[in-house]
Amino acid sequence: MDLRTASLRALLLLGLCHAGRRTLASAPGIQAQPRRIAVVGGGIGGAAASYYLRQEFGAAVKIDVFEPGTIGGRLATVKMGDYEYETGGCVIHPLNLHMKHFVDRLGLSQRKDVPSKVAIFDGKELVFEESDWFIVNFIRMIWRYGFNIIRMRMWVEGVLDKFMRIYQYQQFGYSFSSVDKLLHAMGGDGFLALVNKTLEEAMMADGFSQIFLNDFVAPIARVNYGQSVRINGFVGAVSLAGADSGLWAVDGGNKRVCSGLLYHSKSELIPARVTSISAKLRPSKTGTTASFYEVNYVGESGSAHSLYDIVVVATPLHEGLSDITFSGFTPPIPSHYPGRYHQTVSTLVHGKLNVSYLGTTEAASEFTVSDVLTTDSEGSDINSLSSIDPVHIPPGYKRPPASQAKVWKVFSPEPLSQEQLAHMFLSWDSVSETRWLAYPAYRPPHRRTPPFILHDRLYYLNAVEWAASAMEMSAMSARNVALLAHHRWYGQDGKIDQEDLHTRLRGEL
Template identity: 45%
Template structure:
């Protein structure tokens, strides 16, 4: 029998379900049109079929944190800039949507202590390895082995999802990948885990701290699993989408023909109809207040008073926001001339670095900065020379004042500042949020308390779509199964 072409292949779950007797849900609401909302709309349509009405509520604009800023008529990523080579869902989105990888423009990195560079990258791979060994012994090898072991187990999720398996809690998902050890990695720090496998304190203070300040804006007290995901991105090859990573979000919503409603969701109330749950989504838009009923709802925005002031009505037991905090994060996109003297290079022509990470030093007022390239890179594009005016992205926990800007830049043409609470503050809680809030009411953003990256959100989106599908058709053999590696092998 010839294999089914891709469009028909996507309809297989819905066709099988139809033959099982129960009609698919008529309508699904998705709260949020960032990557999580866009991906869950796409995966939900894959599972339930194109006849399901998909309404996506978004107040600010499609893309969420995958945003761009404009400098001199060119667009630049403000956050969510790089994607790991092993991000298979993101790779699949790009291929499905006909998007392209952005051409890579190489540049060297260094780690700055506030007084001097503690580690500098060169153009020679062997020299870089020698410097790592000279400063830190075999710590970098122990780090690499630790990260690779975590990633190898994490990659099992793609096999599980390809076979339709889903998990009703984040703990169950982690346990299926790496046993209790993975669950424990959300409760202990990355520093503790690395010291345990023989990484030196100096390496943790210099290198690990710099990577985590750059990615999460936080210290080495970040939980081990979140730290491993961040360190995997720092070690492996990364890529980005030509035209901007936010094109993935708009592309997925266009592909699914989702109805994007420009409104803020204010609450969700539970009702019943013909013996089944029905969810009323209340919203507020430019034309006033409104509401609509749905068979299923997926919340992809953080359920935290500072981020979304939801009111849940008629639920028993009541649904509350989850006690947690978010890390303040400020991105300053500066078009100007770098003050290379601050970094020990009086002659700007000799400054060799495109990316500067920082150690956890009390007097340092920024976490990282990099000379960024536009989202559209022509074949003739070249990175600005250090003595030229360039576009720099500076990450900090507080907005930079004029004196701090003057410290980093000799002069500048423009500064664009974006403030947000982008990542969970990982030391503020010890419990993971639920995925299921009610029978057909799901919460996607809780996955960020495990680790926050584009691929983690995409994995969580597929899990929610599979969980919703398996619960709707009562295929309980596909939920929270033990010994999944064995099951998957026997199904091949």
């Protein structure tokens, strides 16, 4: 990374802290300010949406956030023994500027880093085990894979540098009406081509070897998305970025960002499940007809409904994840969009690892690998096996060796049987299982993604997941939807779906 790129990223991060609160003062006389906004979903997308909607529409608007479960959604923790551990989204990339901004704005801090080592397991034995010495690891990688590892980092960097243009667009208030238009503005036809081919096809076309894809790329895709190198090329690049150094997490748990954003946005949390959204017309005081959205929901007190000027759906509208119905819309809005979400089972086990399960003869007391990734082979019935640390690292904490009981996280496509647990662990005293429909099943060619705009003032934040699913992607989408809602409310079409950013900026300066 050169100094100009680093400086640009620093300026963009600063810009995120000051970028426009565009209230009625900056959009005079077009339409009165909205009075009520609903956000359906209290995960990172919904929480970030409430934060950015408050920025865009100011203090007067009432924002209600509907969430029937725990705030954080797919960011979640579970307590085992004296400590809490992450069961959902667990790492954040150093270039995730929205997440960095949230942590700074909310007064949170990054969790203390605990050094880790990685190994790759083919179902029978470890085909690669990281050393404590960087030069040894580098020589091993070059010996086995040539310069593929260096070229991979350059390939991922090329994708990320283009996609990071989104921060500059959003800093200056530009938004996009569809995922495809957003991707095209960032990376042109190349990005749209990338989501229409598999990661394997994209990387082999650029000269990467099959053995490198099998041994190195596939394990990363499996741990991050539970899928193989047949995911699309764009989400594959996002996955490979998760192998970079400098990954971090929020001290106390990543879900703290969600609760912090809801508090900061002064939104009202309504612990209820939304059952339907319908379009309604009501006469106004001036004799004209005003349109609203009726949100029907069920909470502890029973069924109820409320009217809103703007609604943002921040939960997946897919079978198994949502039962929201839509009525009174022309054309009709489907309750479920095509495609399915991929199941990943997160199993936390407090116990002693059976290191021979990994095909190693190394003594358990000497086995210090913390993250075991797996290849896409018949012998691998798990996606990964990791020794994990508490969400808050206490003073003097050291990760125990494998010879001692500690907490391991296993990602697998299906729940682990008692027989599988007995193969993997010599003993265990507690097990916690969480079944996540965590992210879409990415199977190119790229089908048409769900729209950001479901109706005039009804928006769908989770459409972005069909490009790639990550905390930062949800935060980007939240900012985009908040900007989109603002511009469409005040008729500022010149801020929507514009690709010639530099030309426009010169005209504004």
